[in-house]
Amino acid sequence: MFSPDFHPFKVEQFLSELEHGVKFNFSESGVHPMSFQGLVDLAEIDMPTLMETMIDYPQVNGKQSLRDTISGFYPGASSEGVMITVGATEANTLVASTLLEPGDNIVCFRPTYEQISGNAANRGNEVRWVDLIETNDWGVDTDALAKAVDEKTRIIHVVNPNNPTGRVLTAGDRAQIIAAAASVGAWIVADEVYAGTEREGDVETPSFWGTYDRVLIVNSMSKAYGLPGLRLGWLVGPEEIITQCWRRHEYASIASSMLSMELADKALAEPARSKLKIRAKALIRTGFDVLTEGLAQHPGVFSVVPPEASAMSFVGFDLPISSEDLCMRLLREKNLLLIPGSRFGVEGHFRFSSALPEDHLREGLVHLNALTADILQGR
Ligand SMILES: Cc1ncc(COP(=O)(O)O)c(C=O)c1O
Structure with a gap:
């Protein structure tokens, strides 16, 4: 088969x-x-206006107002550095196909959501696993990380907070990951779909955005916002890389749906x-x-x-x-x-x-x- x-x-x-x-x-x-109905009530969506939405092809890289709103979550990001995707899923797939060249390897932490690693393996790229240590509250084995990275490492992939452990990286682990990436010029691809779902306290998991120049952020409406059926995610990064991902997005899906973009726009506006x-x-x-x-x-x-x-x-x-x-x-x-x-x-x-x-x-x-x-x- x-x-x-x-x-x-x-x-x-x-x-x-x-x-x-x-x-x-x-x-x-x-x-x-x-x-x-729950979303309409919570976000106080005006139904007659929503009903006038044209079921047309939307702006392919994402509705301008939605990209403006999302860029505001990432200090220094421009709306041209944001692309709307069909869930974080499409974003991860586009990142793998945009960044990885034959012979490159990708470093991933295990256990994790094995999406970008699976894409990488299917492209013939080597996936190097670094274990998360259960007896250390699922913390990173930083010695293993340092050994896994070499000049062929193109991506270090982090899911933070992690799936399936729910662990948030410590400041020390984050610093080690940034140092490892910087030592070989690798990209950090940070899947942050669970940021905002913190179980204790109100401090949101810090984004990798702004911590290093080669960072791509993946996020979506599916987890912290409880709206997975919108099938709407986003990618944030340097404009040049986002444009390369956009060229692949035209092959993969053309665009997320018009109605999803309208609803996400309402859901991401405060106070919704x-x-x-x-x-x-x-x-x-x-x-x-x-x-x-x-x-x-x-x-x-x-x-x-x-x-x-x-x-x-x-x-x-x-x-x-x-x-x-x-x-x-x-x-x-x-x-x-x-x-x-x-x-x-x-x-x-x-x-x-x-x-x-x-x-x-x-x-x-x-x-x-x-x-x-x-x-x-x-x-
Ligand atoms: C870490 C992670 N990234 C991406 C996804 C896919 O999310 P989406 O529904 O936005 O495609 C999931 C879904 O479980 C996930 O756990």
Whole structure:
């Protein structure tokens, strides 16, 4: 079917084949999404005006007002240095095809969302993995980072806050990553889709923007804003590189949709933007507390480094079953979906998304605990 050299996107394949129609879908990475009506109310969108939107091809690199707003989030960025994409997904794919030449390598941290690494591998570029260390709260192995980087390193890829661990890089780790990139002139591609989903406090995860001259930022409406169905993301960087990505965007998708750009424009205008983030954080905070309570039903079986941000927890388990088999039993027997750690290259874990309506989450946790009891009793 595929060439043996093709690397499927293991996490997204698992989701797209299995998640539809699942009763307890705890496998997604964002907060519980909003309805269209919910967004209209929250952002006080004038419906008669919205209804006049022409269903035309939009401005290909993104609606001007939307790019103006987004450039304002990144001090010193111009609207020409912003391009609107079909989700962060398209942005990541464009970055890989724009920056990577044959013979280049890319350095990535594991576990991570293996999108840009998968694109790189499918282009024939070497992917160099640097482990994140669970016993160090999923911090960066900085010695391994220094060893992984060489003059052929074109990209150091960071997902900050991280998927699946929810870890936010420390100032020290960020400095090491910048130093490693600067030592060989590599680009830092920072996927910051989970910035703004901090679980404690109100300090937003600092952007890599402005920390080094070779930085590209990827972000989207999907996570902190809870609007994944808009399929709208963005790329921020030096104008010359953004223009190169734009040439590839014309091949990949032409543009994001007109209606999505209109709605994103409204959602990112204050006070809607702040209200969306407040909504996301409330779901994330309650959800994690409920998850912790649920996992405590089996002391010693589950362990989790509390995520500093995001709706997700990367939960370790001590059970005589692989992560793939555990997740498939949960799906078959309990109609509940989690993502096996193996899909992130780490056994003995699953990814659990808990920023969901509380009653639904509690009901699902009862089923997780019931199957756990069965496994502990050898059933
Ligand atoms: C780190 C990361 N980047 C990108 C994406 C894709 O986001 P989008 O819905 O904006 O395409 C995801 C989705 O899970 C993600 O976790």
